[in-house]
Amino acid sequence: MHDHTEGQSSKNIAVAFWLNFCFTIIEFMGAALTNSTAIMADAVHDLGDTISLGIGWVLQKISGKPATKKFTYGYKRLSLVGAFVNAVVLLVGSTWVLFEAIPRLWAPQMPMAEGMAVLAIFGVLVNGYAAYRLSHGHTMNEKVLNWHLLEDVLGWVAVLVVAIVLLFVDWPILDPLLSIGFTLFILWNVLKHFRATLRLFVQASPDTQLYQQVNSTLRGMAQVQEVxxxxxxxxxxxxxxxxxxVVLKQPLDAQASVELKEKIADALAAFHLEHTTIEFEWPAEDCRDS
Structure with missing residues:
Protein backbone atom coordinates (compact mmCIF):
# COMPACT_ATOMS: atom_id res chain seq x y z
CA MET A 1 0.00 0.00 0.00
CA HIS A 2 2.83 2.37 0.90
CA ASP A 3 4.71 1.51 -2.32
CA HIS A 4 1.55 2.43 -4.25
CA THR A 5 1.46 5.79 -2.43
CA GLU A 6 5.11 6.46 -3.26
CA GLY A 7 4.51 5.58 -6.91
CA GLN A 8 1.42 7.80 -7.11
CA SER A 9 3.32 10.71 -5.52
CA SER A 10 6.10 10.39 -8.08
CA LYS A 11 3.57 10.19 -10.93
CA ASN A 12 1.69 13.28 -9.71
CA ILE A 13 4.91 15.31 -9.53
CA ALA A 14 5.95 14.07 -12.99
CA VAL A 15 2.64 15.20 -14.52
CA ALA A 16 2.95 18.59 -12.82
CA PHE A 17 6.55 18.95 -14.04
CA TRP A 18 5.80 18.27 -17.72
CA LEU A 19 2.71 20.48 -17.71
CA ASN A 20 4.66 23.33 -16.14
CA PHE A 21 7.64 22.83 -18.45
CA CYS A 22 5.54 22.91 -21.63
CA PHE A 23 3.48 25.86 -20.47
CA THR A 24 6.60 27.84 -19.55
CA ILE A 25 7.75 27.57 -23.18
CA ILE A 26 4.32 28.79 -24.30
CA GLU A 27 4.56 31.69 -21.82
CA PHE A 28 7.86 32.90 -23.28
CA MET A 29 6.37 32.76 -26.77
CA GLY A 30 3.23 34.55 -25.58
CA ALA A 31 5.29 37.24 -23.87
CA ALA A 32 7.09 37.92 -27.13
CA LEU A 33 3.85 38.05 -29.13
CA THR A 34 1.98 40.29 -26.66
CA ASN A 35 5.01 42.41 -25.70
CA SER A 36 3.95 41.97 -22.08
CA THR A 37 6.61 42.35 -19.40
CA ALA A 38 4.17 40.98 -16.82
CA ILE A 39 3.80 37.71 -18.71
CA MET A 40 7.56 37.58 -19.27
CA ALA A 41 8.10 37.94 -15.51
CA ASP A 42 5.56 35.18 -14.90
CA ALA A 43 7.36 33.00 -17.43
CA VAL A 44 10.65 33.48 -15.58
CA HIS A 45 8.89 32.64 -12.33
CA ASP A 46 7.34 29.52 -13.87
CA LEU A 47 10.77 28.50 -15.13
CA GLY A 48 11.92 28.51 -11.51
CA ASP A 49 8.87 26.45 -10.58
CA THR A 50 9.70 23.95 -13.34
CA ILE A 51 13.22 23.53 -11.96
CA SER A 52 11.80 23.04 -8.47
CA LEU A 53 9.29 20.48 -9.72
CA GLY A 54 12.08 18.62 -11.51
CA ILE A 55 14.17 18.49 -8.33
CA GLY A 56 11.13 17.38 -6.35
CA TRP A 57 10.33 14.65 -8.88
CA VAL A 58 13.86 13.19 -8.78
CA LEU A 59 14.04 13.31 -4.98
CA GLN A 60 10.59 11.77 -4.65
CA LYS A 61 11.66 8.82 -6.83
CA ILE A 62 14.92 8.33 -4.92
CA SER A 63 13.13 8.56 -1.56
CA GLY A 64 11.22 5.36 -2.36
CA LYS A 65 14.36 3.21 -2.61
CA PRO A 66 14.84 0.53 0.09
CA ALA A 67 17.15 0.96 3.06
CA THR A 68 20.87 0.20 2.79
CA LYS A 69 23.76 -0.19 5.24
CA LYS A 70 24.62 3.47 4.67
CA PHE A 71 21.05 4.81 4.68
CA THR A 72 19.55 2.53 7.33
CA TYR A 73 16.14 4.27 7.28
CA GLY A 74 16.03 4.34 3.50
CA TYR A 75 15.91 7.49 1.36
CA LYS A 76 12.60 8.98 2.50
CA ARG A 77 14.34 11.94 4.10
CA LEU A 78 15.54 13.09 0.67
CA SER A 79 11.91 13.94 -0.02
CA LEU A 80 12.21 16.40 2.87
CA VAL A 81 15.28 17.90 1.19
CA GLY A 82 13.14 18.47 -1.88
CA ALA A 83 10.49 20.20 0.23
CA PHE A 84 13.15 22.46 1.76
CA VAL A 85 14.70 23.41 -1.60
CA ASN A 86 11.31 24.12 -3.15
CA ALA A 87 10.20 26.22 -0.20
CA VAL A 88 13.36 28.32 -0.48
CA VAL A 89 12.84 28.78 -4.24
CA LEU A 90 9.23 29.81 -3.67
CA LEU A 91 10.16 32.26 -0.91
CA VAL A 92 12.86 33.86 -3.05
CA GLY A 93 10.61 33.96 -6.12
CA SER A 94 7.71 35.53 -4.23
CA THR A 95 10.00 38.14 -2.69
CA TRP A 96 11.28 38.98 -6.18
CA VAL A 97 7.69 39.39 -7.43
CA LEU A 98 7.02 41.86 -4.59
CA PHE A 99 10.14 43.89 -5.47
CA GLU A 100 8.96 44.01 -9.08
CA ALA A 101 5.30 44.78 -8.33
CA ILE A 102 5.57 47.42 -5.59
CA PRO A 103 7.42 50.05 -7.72
CA ARG A 104 4.71 49.70 -10.38
CA LEU A 105 2.20 51.16 -7.93
CA TRP A 106 3.81 54.53 -8.70
CA ALA A 107 4.51 53.83 -12.38
CA PRO A 108 1.86 51.37 -13.68
CA GLN A 109 2.28 50.05 -17.23
CA MET A 110 -0.61 49.36 -19.59
CA PRO A 111 -0.37 45.74 -20.84
CA MET A 112 -1.93 44.17 -23.96
CA ALA A 113 -5.21 43.03 -22.40
CA GLU A 114 -6.46 40.70 -25.17
CA GLY A 115 -3.33 38.54 -25.22
CA MET A 116 -3.20 38.54 -21.43
CA ALA A 117 -6.74 37.17 -21.22
CA VAL A 118 -6.08 34.29 -23.61
CA LEU A 119 -2.88 33.23 -21.85
CA ALA A 120 -4.52 33.65 -18.44
CA ILE A 121 -7.35 31.23 -19.26
CA PHE A 122 -4.83 28.70 -20.54
CA GLY A 123 -2.67 29.25 -17.45
CA VAL A 124 -5.54 28.68 -15.02
CA LEU A 125 -6.50 25.42 -16.75
CA VAL A 126 -2.99 23.98 -16.98
CA ASN A 127 -1.75 24.95 -13.53
CA GLY A 128 -5.12 24.20 -11.97
CA TYR A 129 -5.03 20.63 -13.22
CA ALA A 130 -1.43 20.16 -12.06
CA ALA A 131 -2.30 21.57 -8.61
CA TYR A 132 -5.30 19.23 -8.41
CA ARG A 133 -3.04 16.24 -9.06
CA LEU A 134 -0.77 17.22 -6.17
CA SER A 135 -3.53 18.33 -3.78
CA HIS A 136 -4.19 14.72 -2.70
CA GLY A 137 -0.55 14.10 -1.74
CA HIS A 138 0.52 13.51 1.87
CA THR A 139 4.29 14.07 1.76
CA MET A 140 5.81 17.44 2.68
CA ASN A 141 7.40 17.50 -0.78
CA GLU A 142 4.00 17.34 -2.52
CA LYS A 143 2.51 19.97 -0.20
CA VAL A 144 5.22 22.52 -0.93
CA LEU A 145 5.13 21.76 -4.67
CA ASN A 146 1.37 22.21 -4.57
CA TRP A 147 1.84 25.74 -3.25
CA HIS A 148 4.13 26.45 -6.20
CA LEU A 149 1.27 25.56 -8.53
CA LEU A 150 -1.40 27.32 -6.48
CA GLU A 151 0.69 30.47 -6.68
CA ASP A 152 0.65 30.12 -10.45
CA VAL A 153 -3.12 29.52 -10.53
CA LEU A 154 -3.81 32.58 -8.37
CA GLY A 155 -1.37 34.58 -10.44
CA TRP A 156 -3.16 33.72 -13.66
CA VAL A 157 -6.54 34.42 -12.07
CA ALA A 158 -5.20 37.85 -11.16
CA VAL A 159 -3.95 38.34 -14.72
CA LEU A 160 -7.35 37.27 -16.11
CA VAL A 161 -9.26 39.65 -13.84
CA VAL A 162 -6.94 42.52 -14.71
CA ALA A 163 -7.15 41.72 -18.43
CA ILE A 164 -10.96 41.70 -18.40
CA VAL A 165 -11.14 44.97 -16.46
CA LEU A 166 -8.55 46.63 -18.69
CA LEU A 167 -10.60 45.74 -21.74
CA PHE A 168 -13.14 48.28 -20.50
CA VAL A 169 -11.30 50.77 -18.27
CA ASP A 170 -7.84 52.34 -18.12
CA TRP A 171 -6.73 51.15 -14.66
CA PRO A 172 -3.25 49.62 -15.11
CA ILE A 173 -2.57 49.93 -11.36
CA LEU A 174 -4.78 46.85 -10.82
CA ASP A 175 -1.98 44.65 -12.15
CA PRO A 176 0.56 45.36 -9.35
CA LEU A 177 -2.17 45.49 -6.68
CA LEU A 178 -3.42 41.99 -7.47
CA SER A 179 0.11 40.65 -7.86
CA ILE A 180 1.04 41.91 -4.40
CA GLY A 181 -2.16 40.51 -2.88
CA PHE A 182 -1.83 36.93 -4.10
CA THR A 183 1.95 36.88 -3.49
CA LEU A 184 1.48 37.85 0.17
CA PHE A 185 -1.17 35.12 0.50
CA ILE A 186 1.18 32.49 -0.92
CA LEU A 187 4.06 33.70 1.25
CA TRP A 188 1.93 33.32 4.38
CA ASN A 189 1.04 29.73 3.53
CA VAL A 190 4.43 28.58 2.29
CA LEU A 191 6.09 30.01 5.41
CA LYS A 192 3.96 27.62 7.49
CA HIS A 193 5.15 24.66 5.42
CA PHE A 194 8.71 25.98 5.52
CA ARG A 195 8.56 26.15 9.31
CA ALA A 196 7.19 22.60 9.48
CA THR A 197 9.98 21.39 7.19
CA LEU A 198 12.62 23.01 9.39
CA ARG A 199 11.09 21.37 12.46
CA LEU A 200 11.40 17.97 10.79
CA PHE A 201 15.00 18.68 9.84
CA VAL A 202 15.95 19.30 13.48
CA GLN A 203 14.02 16.12 14.43
CA ALA A 204 11.35 17.88 16.46
CA SER A 205 8.24 15.87 17.25
CA PRO A 206 5.95 16.04 14.19
CA ASP A 207 2.85 16.13 16.39
CA THR A 208 2.85 16.90 20.12
CA GLN A 209 -0.65 15.46 20.51
CA LEU A 210 0.49 12.21 18.89
CA TYR A 211 3.47 12.14 21.25
CA GLN A 212 1.18 12.42 24.28
CA GLN A 213 -1.18 9.76 22.96
CA VAL A 214 1.64 7.27 22.36
CA ASN A 215 3.14 8.02 25.76
CA SER A 216 -0.21 7.53 27.49
CA THR A 217 -0.77 4.27 25.59
CA LEU A 218 2.55 2.83 26.76
CA ARG A 219 2.05 4.01 30.35
CA GLY A 220 -1.44 2.52 30.36
CA MET A 221 -0.11 -1.04 30.02
CA ALA A 222 -0.69 -3.08 33.19
CA GLN A 223 2.93 -4.32 33.29
CA VAL A 224 4.49 -0.86 32.67
CA GLN A 225 5.72 1.29 35.55
CA GLU A 226 7.39 4.14 33.67
CA VAL A 227 8.32 5.37 30.19
CA VAL A 246 9.82 1.04 29.08
CA VAL A 247 10.39 0.26 32.77
CA LEU A 248 8.45 -2.85 33.87
CA LYS A 249 6.85 -3.29 37.27
CA GLN A 250 8.47 -6.71 37.67
CA PRO A 251 10.86 -8.94 35.71
CA LEU A 252 9.24 -11.10 33.01
CA ASP A 253 10.28 -14.43 31.59
CA ALA A 254 10.90 -14.87 27.88
CA GLN A 255 7.33 -15.90 27.02
CA ALA A 256 5.78 -13.04 29.00
CA SER A 257 8.17 -10.56 27.33
CA VAL A 258 7.12 -11.76 23.89
CA GLU A 259 3.45 -11.45 24.82
CA LEU A 260 3.97 -7.89 26.12
CA LYS A 261 5.82 -6.91 22.93
CA GLU A 262 2.91 -8.20 20.86
CA LYS A 263 0.46 -6.30 23.07
CA ILE A 264 2.46 -3.09 22.63
CA ALA A 265 2.66 -3.63 18.86
CA ASP A 266 -1.11 -4.06 18.66
CA ALA A 267 -1.69 -0.93 20.74
CA LEU A 268 0.70 1.18 18.64
CA ALA A 269 -0.69 -0.07 15.31
CA ALA A 270 -3.43 2.55 15.47
CA PHE A 271 -0.80 5.31 15.18
CA HIS A 272 0.61 3.98 11.85
CA LEU A 273 4.26 4.43 12.85
CA GLU A 274 6.92 3.54 10.25
CA HIS A 275 9.50 2.21 12.76
CA THR A 276 9.27 1.44 16.50
CA THR A 277 12.03 0.43 18.90
CA ILE A 278 10.95 -0.44 22.45
CA GLU A 279 13.53 -1.38 25.09
CA PHE A 280 12.45 -3.11 28.32
CA GLU A 281 14.12 -2.24 31.64
CA TRP A 282 13.70 -4.08 34.95
CA PRO A 283 12.52 -2.13 38.05
CA ALA A 284 15.96 -1.94 39.73
CA GLU A 285 17.96 -1.62 36.51
CA ASP A 286 20.00 1.53 35.86
CA CYS A 287 19.23 3.06 32.47
CA ARG A 288 22.36 2.94 30.33
CA ASP A 289 21.40 6.22 28.62
CA SER A 290 20.96 8.20 31.84
Missing amino acids: HHMHLWSLDGEAHVLTAH
Whole structure:
Protein backbone atom coordinates (compact mmCIF):
# COMPACT_ATOMS: atom_id res chain seq x y z
CA MET A 1 0.00 0.00 0.00
CA HIS A 2 2.83 2.37 0.90
CA ASP A 3 4.71 1.51 -2.32
CA HIS A 4 1.55 2.43 -4.25
CA THR A 5 1.46 5.79 -2.43
CA GLU A 6 5.11 6.46 -3.26
CA GLY A 7 4.51 5.58 -6.91
CA GLN A 8 1.42 7.80 -7.11
CA SER A 9 3.32 10.71 -5.52
CA SER A 10 6.10 10.39 -8.08
CA LYS A 11 3.57 10.19 -10.93
CA ASN A 12 1.69 13.28 -9.71
CA ILE A 13 4.91 15.31 -9.53
CA ALA A 14 5.95 14.07 -12.99
CA VAL A 15 2.64 15.20 -14.52
CA ALA A 16 2.95 18.59 -12.82
CA PHE A 17 6.55 18.95 -14.04
CA TRP A 18 5.80 18.27 -17.72
CA LEU A 19 2.71 20.48 -17.71
CA ASN A 20 4.66 23.33 -16.14
CA PHE A 21 7.64 22.83 -18.45
CA CYS A 22 5.54 22.91 -21.63
CA PHE A 23 3.48 25.86 -20.47
CA THR A 24 6.60 27.84 -19.55
CA ILE A 25 7.75 27.57 -23.18
CA ILE A 26 4.32 28.79 -24.30
CA GLU A 27 4.56 31.69 -21.82
CA PHE A 28 7.86 32.90 -23.28
CA MET A 29 6.37 32.76 -26.77
CA GLY A 30 3.23 34.55 -25.58
CA ALA A 31 5.29 37.24 -23.87
CA ALA A 32 7.09 37.92 -27.13
CA LEU A 33 3.85 38.05 -29.13
CA THR A 34 1.98 40.29 -26.66
CA ASN A 35 5.01 42.41 -25.70
CA SER A 36 3.95 41.97 -22.08
CA THR A 37 6.61 42.35 -19.40
CA ALA A 38 4.17 40.98 -16.82
CA ILE A 39 3.80 37.71 -18.71
CA MET A 40 7.56 37.58 -19.27
CA ALA A 41 8.10 37.94 -15.51
CA ASP A 42 5.56 35.18 -14.90
CA ALA A 43 7.36 33.00 -17.43
CA VAL A 44 10.65 33.48 -15.58
CA HIS A 45 8.89 32.64 -12.33
CA ASP A 46 7.34 29.52 -13.87
CA LEU A 47 10.77 28.50 -15.13
CA GLY A 48 11.92 28.51 -11.51
CA ASP A 49 8.87 26.45 -10.58
CA THR A 50 9.70 23.95 -13.34
CA ILE A 51 13.22 23.53 -11.96
CA SER A 52 11.80 23.04 -8.47
CA LEU A 53 9.29 20.48 -9.72
CA GLY A 54 12.08 18.62 -11.51
CA ILE A 55 14.17 18.49 -8.33
CA GLY A 56 11.13 17.38 -6.35
CA TRP A 57 10.33 14.65 -8.88
CA VAL A 58 13.86 13.19 -8.78
CA LEU A 59 14.04 13.31 -4.98
CA GLN A 60 10.59 11.77 -4.65
CA LYS A 61 11.66 8.82 -6.83
CA ILE A 62 14.92 8.33 -4.92
CA SER A 63 13.13 8.56 -1.56
CA GLY A 64 11.22 5.36 -2.36
CA LYS A 65 14.36 3.21 -2.61
CA PRO A 66 14.84 0.53 0.09
CA ALA A 67 17.15 0.96 3.06
CA THR A 68 20.87 0.20 2.79
CA LYS A 69 23.76 -0.19 5.24
CA LYS A 70 24.62 3.47 4.67
CA PHE A 71 21.05 4.81 4.68
CA THR A 72 19.55 2.53 7.33
CA TYR A 73 16.14 4.27 7.28
CA GLY A 74 16.03 4.34 3.50
CA TYR A 75 15.91 7.49 1.36
CA LYS A 76 12.60 8.98 2.50
CA ARG A 77 14.34 11.94 4.10
CA LEU A 78 15.54 13.09 0.67
CA SER A 79 11.91 13.94 -0.02
CA LEU A 80 12.21 16.40 2.87
CA VAL A 81 15.28 17.90 1.19
CA GLY A 82 13.14 18.47 -1.88
CA ALA A 83 10.49 20.20 0.23
CA PHE A 84 13.15 22.46 1.76
CA VAL A 85 14.70 23.41 -1.60
CA ASN A 86 11.31 24.12 -3.15
CA ALA A 87 10.20 26.22 -0.20
CA VAL A 88 13.36 28.32 -0.48
CA VAL A 89 12.84 28.78 -4.24
CA LEU A 90 9.23 29.81 -3.67
CA LEU A 91 10.16 32.26 -0.91
CA VAL A 92 12.86 33.86 -3.05
CA GLY A 93 10.61 33.96 -6.12
CA SER A 94 7.71 35.53 -4.23
CA THR A 95 10.00 38.14 -2.69
CA TRP A 96 11.28 38.98 -6.18
CA VAL A 97 7.69 39.39 -7.43
CA LEU A 98 7.02 41.86 -4.59
CA PHE A 99 10.14 43.89 -5.47
CA GLU A 100 8.96 44.01 -9.08
CA ALA A 101 5.30 44.78 -8.33
CA ILE A 102 5.57 47.42 -5.59
CA PRO A 103 7.42 50.05 -7.72
CA ARG A 104 4.71 49.70 -10.38
CA LEU A 105 2.20 51.16 -7.93
CA TRP A 106 3.81 54.53 -8.70
CA ALA A 107 4.51 53.83 -12.38
CA PRO A 108 1.86 51.37 -13.68
CA GLN A 109 2.28 50.05 -17.23
CA MET A 110 -0.61 49.36 -19.59
CA PRO A 111 -0.37 45.74 -20.84
CA MET A 112 -1.93 44.17 -23.96
CA ALA A 113 -5.21 43.03 -22.40
CA GLU A 114 -6.46 40.70 -25.17
CA GLY A 115 -3.33 38.54 -25.22
CA MET A 116 -3.20 38.54 -21.43
CA ALA A 117 -6.74 37.17 -21.22
CA VAL A 118 -6.08 34.29 -23.61
CA LEU A 119 -2.88 33.23 -21.85
CA ALA A 120 -4.52 33.65 -18.44
CA ILE A 121 -7.35 31.23 -19.26
CA PHE A 122 -4.83 28.70 -20.54
CA GLY A 123 -2.67 29.25 -17.45
CA VAL A 124 -5.54 28.68 -15.02
CA LEU A 125 -6.50 25.42 -16.75
CA VAL A 126 -2.99 23.98 -16.98
CA ASN A 127 -1.75 24.95 -13.53
CA GLY A 128 -5.12 24.20 -11.97
CA TYR A 129 -5.03 20.63 -13.22
CA ALA A 130 -1.43 20.16 -12.06
CA ALA A 131 -2.30 21.57 -8.61
CA TYR A 132 -5.30 19.23 -8.41
CA ARG A 133 -3.04 16.24 -9.06
CA LEU A 134 -0.77 17.22 -6.17
CA SER A 135 -3.53 18.33 -3.78
CA HIS A 136 -4.19 14.72 -2.70
CA GLY A 137 -0.55 14.10 -1.74
CA HIS A 138 0.52 13.51 1.87
CA THR A 139 4.29 14.07 1.76
CA MET A 140 5.81 17.44 2.68
CA ASN A 141 7.40 17.50 -0.78
CA GLU A 142 4.00 17.34 -2.52
CA LYS A 143 2.51 19.97 -0.20
CA VAL A 144 5.22 22.52 -0.93
CA LEU A 145 5.13 21.76 -4.67
CA ASN A 146 1.37 22.21 -4.57
CA TRP A 147 1.84 25.74 -3.25
CA HIS A 148 4.13 26.45 -6.20
CA LEU A 149 1.27 25.56 -8.53
CA LEU A 150 -1.40 27.32 -6.48
CA GLU A 151 0.69 30.47 -6.68
CA ASP A 152 0.65 30.12 -10.45
CA VAL A 153 -3.12 29.52 -10.53
CA LEU A 154 -3.81 32.58 -8.37
CA GLY A 155 -1.37 34.58 -10.44
CA TRP A 156 -3.16 33.72 -13.66
CA VAL A 157 -6.54 34.42 -12.07
CA ALA A 158 -5.20 37.85 -11.16
CA VAL A 159 -3.95 38.34 -14.72
CA LEU A 160 -7.35 37.27 -16.11
CA VAL A 161 -9.26 39.65 -13.84
CA VAL A 162 -6.94 42.52 -14.71
CA ALA A 163 -7.15 41.72 -18.43
CA ILE A 164 -10.96 41.70 -18.40
CA VAL A 165 -11.14 44.97 -16.46
CA LEU A 166 -8.55 46.63 -18.69
CA LEU A 167 -10.60 45.74 -21.74
CA PHE A 168 -13.14 48.28 -20.50
CA VAL A 169 -11.30 50.77 -18.27
CA ASP A 170 -7.84 52.34 -18.12
CA TRP A 171 -6.73 51.15 -14.66
CA PRO A 172 -3.25 49.62 -15.11
CA ILE A 173 -2.57 49.93 -11.36
CA LEU A 174 -4.78 46.85 -10.82
CA ASP A 175 -1.98 44.65 -12.15
CA PRO A 176 0.56 45.36 -9.35
CA LEU A 177 -2.17 45.49 -6.68
CA LEU A 178 -3.42 41.99 -7.47
CA SER A 179 0.11 40.65 -7.86
CA ILE A 180 1.04 41.91 -4.40
CA GLY A 181 -2.16 40.51 -2.88
CA PHE A 182 -1.83 36.93 -4.10
CA THR A 183 1.95 36.88 -3.49
CA LEU A 184 1.48 37.85 0.17
CA PHE A 185 -1.17 35.12 0.50
CA ILE A 186 1.18 32.49 -0.92
CA LEU A 187 4.06 33.70 1.25
CA TRP A 188 1.93 33.32 4.38
CA ASN A 189 1.04 29.73 3.53
CA VAL A 190 4.43 28.58 2.29
CA LEU A 191 6.09 30.01 5.41
CA LYS A 192 3.96 27.62 7.49
CA HIS A 193 5.15 24.66 5.42
CA PHE A 194 8.71 25.98 5.52
CA ARG A 195 8.56 26.15 9.31
CA ALA A 196 7.19 22.60 9.48
CA THR A 197 9.98 21.39 7.19
CA LEU A 198 12.62 23.01 9.39
CA ARG A 199 11.09 21.37 12.46
CA LEU A 200 11.40 17.97 10.79
CA PHE A 201 15.00 18.68 9.84
CA VAL A 202 15.95 19.30 13.48
CA GLN A 203 14.02 16.12 14.43
CA ALA A 204 11.35 17.88 16.46
CA SER A 205 8.24 15.87 17.25
CA PRO A 206 5.95 16.04 14.19
CA ASP A 207 2.85 16.13 16.39
CA THR A 208 2.85 16.90 20.12
CA GLN A 209 -0.65 15.46 20.51
CA LEU A 210 0.49 12.21 18.89
CA TYR A 211 3.47 12.14 21.25
CA GLN A 212 1.18 12.42 24.28
CA GLN A 213 -1.18 9.76 22.96
CA VAL A 214 1.64 7.27 22.36
CA ASN A 215 3.14 8.02 25.76
CA SER A 216 -0.21 7.53 27.49
CA THR A 217 -0.77 4.27 25.59
CA LEU A 218 2.55 2.83 26.76
CA ARG A 219 2.05 4.01 30.35
CA GLY A 220 -1.44 2.52 30.36
CA MET A 221 -0.11 -1.04 30.02
CA ALA A 222 -0.69 -3.08 33.19
CA GLN A 223 2.93 -4.32 33.29
CA VAL A 224 4.49 -0.86 32.67
CA GLN A 225 5.72 1.29 35.55
CA GLU A 226 7.39 4.14 33.67
CA VAL A 227 8.32 5.37 30.19
CA HIS A 228 11.38 7.52 29.53
CA HIS A 229 13.83 8.40 26.75
CA MET A 230 10.85 8.43 24.40
CA HIS A 231 11.64 10.03 21.04
CA LEU A 232 9.16 10.63 18.21
CA TRP A 233 10.42 12.11 14.95
CA SER A 234 9.58 11.95 11.26
CA LEU A 235 11.44 10.92 8.12
CA ASP A 236 9.41 12.98 5.64
CA GLY A 237 6.39 14.40 7.47
CA GLU A 238 4.39 11.22 6.92
CA ALA A 239 6.56 8.27 8.06
CA HIS A 240 7.19 8.62 11.83
CA VAL A 241 9.78 6.84 13.98
CA LEU A 242 9.43 6.00 17.69
CA THR A 243 11.99 4.85 20.26
CA ALA A 244 11.31 4.45 23.99
CA HIS A 245 12.59 2.84 27.19
CA VAL A 246 9.82 1.04 29.08
CA VAL A 247 10.39 0.26 32.77
CA LEU A 248 8.45 -2.85 33.87
CA LYS A 249 6.85 -3.29 37.27
CA GLN A 250 8.47 -6.71 37.67
CA PRO A 251 10.86 -8.94 35.71
CA LEU A 252 9.24 -11.10 33.01
CA ASP A 253 10.28 -14.43 31.59
CA ALA A 254 10.90 -14.87 27.88
CA GLN A 255 7.33 -15.90 27.02
CA ALA A 256 5.78 -13.04 29.00
CA SER A 257 8.17 -10.56 27.33
CA VAL A 258 7.12 -11.76 23.89
CA GLU A 259 3.45 -11.45 24.82
CA LEU A 260 3.97 -7.89 26.12
CA LYS A 261 5.82 -6.91 22.93
CA GLU A 262 2.91 -8.20 20.86
CA LYS A 263 0.46 -6.30 23.07
CA ILE A 264 2.46 -3.09 22.63
CA ALA A 265 2.66 -3.63 18.86
CA ASP A 266 -1.11 -4.06 18.66
CA ALA A 267 -1.69 -0.93 20.74
CA LEU A 268 0.70 1.18 18.64
CA ALA A 269 -0.69 -0.07 15.31
CA ALA A 270 -3.43 2.55 15.47
CA PHE A 271 -0.80 5.31 15.18
CA HIS A 272 0.61 3.98 11.85
CA LEU A 273 4.26 4.43 12.85
CA GLU A 274 6.92 3.54 10.25
CA HIS A 275 9.50 2.21 12.76
CA THR A 276 9.27 1.44 16.50
CA THR A 277 12.03 0.43 18.90
CA ILE A 278 10.95 -0.44 22.45
CA GLU A 279 13.53 -1.38 25.09
CA PHE A 280 12.45 -3.11 28.32
CA GLU A 281 14.12 -2.24 31.64
CA TRP A 282 13.70 -4.08 34.95
CA PRO A 283 12.52 -2.13 38.05
CA ALA A 284 15.96 -1.94 39.73
CA GLU A 285 17.96 -1.62 36.51
CA ASP A 286 20.00 1.53 35.86
CA CYS A 287 19.23 3.06 32.47
CA ARG A 288 22.36 2.94 30.33
CA ASP A 289 21.40 6.22 28.62
CA SER A 290 20.96 8.20 31.84
